[in-house]
Amino acid sequence: MAASVLFDEPGPVTRRRHQLYGVVLAVLLIAVLWWVYLKLKAGGELEPEVFEDLSQENVWRAIGEGVVATLKAAAISIVLAVGLGFLLATGRLSEHAPVRIPCRWVIEFFRAVPVLLMMIFFFGFLAQNFDFETETNALVAVVAGLTLYNGAVLAEVFRAGVNAVPRGQVEAAYAIGLRKGQVLRIVQTPQAVRYMLPAIISQCVVTLKDTALGFIITYGELLRQGKSIAEFVHNNLITFLLIAVIYIAMNSALSLLASWLERRMSVRGHSARDAVLQVEEVLPVG
Amino acid sequence: MDAIRDNWSEVLTAFGVTIEMSVLAAIIALVVGFLLAALRVSPIPVGRAIGTAYVQLVRNTPLLLIMLIVAFGLPELDLRPELNLNSWFGLETRHALLSFDVFFIFATIALGLYTASFVCEAVRSGINSIPLGQAEAARSVGMTFGQTLLQVVLPQAYRAVIPPLTSTMIAMTKNSSVAAGVGVTEATFAMRKLTNDHADQIVSIFIGFAIGYMVLVALISAAGNFLERRAAVS
Numbered sequence: 001m002a003a004s005v006l007f008d009e010p011g012p013v014t015r016r017r018h019q020l021y022g023v024v025l026a027v028l029l030i031a032v033l034w035w036v037y038l039k040l041k042a043g044g045e046l047e048p049e050v051f052e053d054l055s056q057e058n059v060w061r062a063i064g065e066g067v068v069a070t071l072k073a074a075a076i077s078i079v080l081a082v083g084l085g086f087l088l089a090t091g092r093l094s095e096h097a098p099v100r101i102p103c104r105w106v107i108e109f110f111r112a113v114p115v116l117l118m119m120i121f122f123f124g125f126l127a128q129n130f131d132f133e134t135e136t137n138a139l140v141a142v143v144a145g146l147t148l149y150n151g152a153v154l155a156e157v158f159r160a161g162v163n164a165v166p167r168g169q170v171e172a173a174y175a176i177g178l179r180k181g182q183v184l185r186i187v188q189t190p191q192a193v194r195y196m197l198p199a200i201i202s203q204c205v206v207t208l209k210d211t212a213l214g215f216i217i218t219y220g221e222l223l224r225q226g227k228s229i230a231e232f233v234h235n236n237l238i239t240f241l242l243i244a245v246i247y248i249a250m251n252s253a254l255s256l257l258a259s260w261l262e263r264r265m266s267v268r269g270h271s272a273r274d275a276v277l278q279v280e281e282v283l284p285v286g
Numbered sequence: 287m288d289a290i291r292d293n294w295s296e297v298l299t300a301f302g303v304t305i306e307m308s309v310l311a312a313i314i315a316l317v318v319g320f321l322l323a324a325l326r327v328s329p330i331p332v333g334r335a336i337g338t339a340y341v342q343l344v345r346n347t348p349l350l351l352i353m354l355i356v357a358f359g360l361p362e363l364d365l366r367p368e369l370n371l372n373s374w375f376g377l378e379t380r381h382a383l384l385s386f387d388v389f390f391i392f393a394t395i396a397l398g399l400y401t402a403s404f405v406c407e408a409v410r411s412g413i414n415s416i417p418l419g420q421a422e423a424a425r426s427v428g429m430t431f432g433q434t435l436l437q438v439v440l441p442q443a444y445r446a447v448i449p450p451l452t453s454t455m456i457a458m459t460k461n462s463s464v465a466a467g468v469g470v471t472e473a474t475f476a477m478r479k480l481t482n483d484h485a486d487q488i489v490s491i492f493i494g495f496a497i498g499y500m501v502l503v504a505l506i507s508a509a510g511n512f513l514e515r516r517a518a519v520s
Contacts, residue, residue: 006413006421006439007329007431014329022332029336036363043362112456112503113496114463117474121492124481128488205346212348216467223351236358244347244355251346281449 045237053233054242066225067246073139073221074208077146081207082200084147085154090184092159103155110152116213118145123217138219146207157199157279161192164275194265195275201258202280205251212247222246289484290494300476301498302383307394307472308459308502314398315458319405326410329431337406344403349464353396357468360392367391393465401458408454412447413439445517452510456503463499473498 010018040046053059091103110118122141126132132140165188173187215223226243230236265276290297326337344352360366369386416439424438463474477495481488 006327006434007425010329018330021330025330025332025336039363045362109496109500112460112500114460114474114499116463116466117477117492117495117499120466120474120478120481121488124485124488125492128485209346209348212350213464213467215350223348223354226351237355237362240351240355240358244351247348247351248343248346252342255346 040237045235050233050235050238053235054229054239059229059232062225062229063222063243063246066220066222067250069139069219069225070208070211070221073142073146073211073214073219074204077143077150077211078200078204078207080143080147081150081154081203084151085158088151088155089158089162092155093162093184095180107152107155110148111156113149115145115149115210116216118148119213119217134218135220138214138217141217142211142214142219142221145213146210149210150203150207154200154203157196157203158192160279160281161196161199161275162188164195164278165191195279198258198262198265198276199279201254201261205254205258208251208254209247289480289487289491293480297473297476297480297494297498299383300471300473301502303390303470303472304459304462305502306383307390307397307462307465307470308455310394311397311401311458311462312455314395315401315405315454318399318402320409322402322406323409323413324435326406327413327435341403341406344400345407347400349397349400349461350467352400353393353464353468356396356399357389357392360395389469390465393462393468393470397458397462397465401454401461404454404457405451408450409443409447411450412443415446416442445514445519448510448514448517452507452514455510456506459502459506460499 037046088103088107091099092107094100094103119141122144123138126137126140127134130137162184169187169191170183173183178186211219211221212223214221215227218224222243226239230239233239262276322337322340325333326341328334328337366388368388368391371384371386375384413435420438420442421434424434429438462472465472466475466478469475473495477491480491484491
């Protein structure tokens with residue numbers, strides 16, 4: 001198996017040496033994990049009561065509520081963000097400077113400002129100017145922050161997708177007499193969306209993770225439920241590790257979906273795959 | 287804008303903490319990220335498994351949760367780091383930029399470890415972008431894995447890695463805002479405090495802090511562009 005071009009298929013001596021390195025690494029890892037285990041055990045973190053407390057029905061009900069609140073905020077935000085992204089990208093692609101330049105500034109602004117800063121601002125702003133209940137207020141603030149940020153990111157993704165559509169397509173569309181709006185709507189957008197799908201799903205993972213910031217403005221999502229559970233079972237570390245497992249499961253499922261879509265599209269030819277990669281280059285890493 | 291002007295020194299100090307945290311976390315992220323990338327492309331299966339597992343686990347966990355796990359986990363391991371440089375400079379009063387309390391250190395470690403997984407992926411894709419012939423040629427003249435990586439592939443990958451690493455660093459600087467949630471008095475924390483004290487000026491305070499972050503982002507992307515131009519093949 002040549003997993004990489006960086007090394008040759010190892011011979012018997014090298015293979016033994018690699019096995020030795022592998023064993024050393026494994027032993028080191030196990031030693032560290034064992035040390036952590038002993039420390040936690042000595043600290044009383046791993047008492048059976050903790051796990052008994054955590055397996056109670058109301059704990060799982062709280063986790064269920066948290067997952068629902070997290071998914072709700074993420075779903076609303078991603079739908080609104082896709083809409084906003086399309087709008088901003090259309091503006092950004094416009095030939096009219098008075099439309100293009102403000103759209104560009106809006107995109108640049110919301111891409112550069114931390115999501116948490118926006119959430120805190122909206123939370124305070126809404127509390128002052130509207131008469132929502134606190135929970136609604138927090139949800140609106142979370143959704144507003146996530147929508148503006150992801151909308152700005154998706155606008156750039158959409159723009160890259162439109163630019164990745166081969167020039168010949170656009171020229172052919174103009175040649176048969178379509179107007180500018182029609183070319184964008186009928187020819188460029190349907191193809192761009194195909195290139196964008198994997199990028200949109202990666203952005204869903206980012207959105208799902210960022211809903212955890214709602215914790216700071218008291219939105220009752222998974223992490224905040226985790227905090228209440230931690231207080232209830234008197235154990236922070238184990239509870240948060242459990243919450244982490246749930247997040248990892250949700251996001252891994254989404255990532256699998258993204259790579260499945262990407263594989264499905266790459267079957268249709270190299271150009272589509274290249275276009276997908278070109279689109280993903282504009283995604284912020286992190 | 288009165289609130290920001292009246293509290294100018296606090297605002298500057300808060301952004302100073304943000305910058306300190308970003309620089310320290312960047313060092314952690316780059317070192318750990320490069321090591322992970324080396325593990326992920328190495329000929330040792332156990333190493334590849336460790337690298338892959340780390341990236342998969344850390345990338346799919348919210349940063350705030352990682353900060354909480356570090357903050358509650360490290361004390362269990364009897365690690366409660368604290369660093370106070372005030373006495374080095376002969377200062378009587380504690381200056382915020384010279385005292386690194388546990389919250390700051392925990393948040394910085396968490397931010398660094400979180401970003402390391404993205405650095406690893408950026409470096410790995412940079413390594414994969416190098417033409418096969420380069421590594422093949424290096425091996426055919428008898429270079430080992432380490433020599434191939436360090437002397438042939440990484441120097442060329444450097445060029446391909448700058449743009450994604452720049453976006454990673456920008457994302458990391460913005461992500462340092464999450465530390466406000468674990469009690470680090472950086473820029474976002476300062477904004478929350480100011481908006482609580484001056485609720486009537488919330489819009490102008492928000493715009494002021496947003497501009498502060500935009501300046502930081504612009505600086506990092508300018509540095510990235512500079513390095514990219516310098517590394518470009520003319």
